[in-house]
Amino acid sequence: MDDNSTSMIAEPTQLRVLHYPDPRLRQVCPPVTEFSNGLRAVVARMRELMETGKGVGLAATQVGLSLRLFVMNVTGKPGEEIVLVNPAIRDAHGSVEAEEGCLSLPGINVQIRRAQQCLVTAQDLDGNPLELRAEDLTARICQHETDHLNGVLIIDRMGPTDKIATRKTLRALEDQFRSTTKARPAR
């Protein structure tokens, strides 16, 4: 993973938020083992992309990287970003339904049922263990982003009504993806 991860994170400025149905959104990310400056640079770029996109969270999968980490900013205020490396959701309690969107699915907002609270164990950017007791929106973001690290998207969890309501938008995203990948030479 070392060689691979180094080359993957060589050019953080090139990172962009991928849109559905990019197959890279479906990868299951292996744990981060190297807490390097390269990793820091990637995270800095991810924060930038999250802020530009006015998102509350962004997982490495969404920028095409197979790294088990995400950034989030519940309040949207600068300086309040949290980086969670190798997150695991534990002690999930309660069940609430609320609307969710995703930077990788522009124009899609669907109702998703999630645990109301959970304990998230993870590491920080230095590899130190950290624990976060999360509830409501924070718990929701942690579950949404951890889903991304397992290749799961909100459209996999939406109910039948949203399935019908989002059909056109999803088809448009698929057409858009097909036309942009056709225009570019295969890598």
Ligand code: ZN
């Ligand atoms: Zn998302």
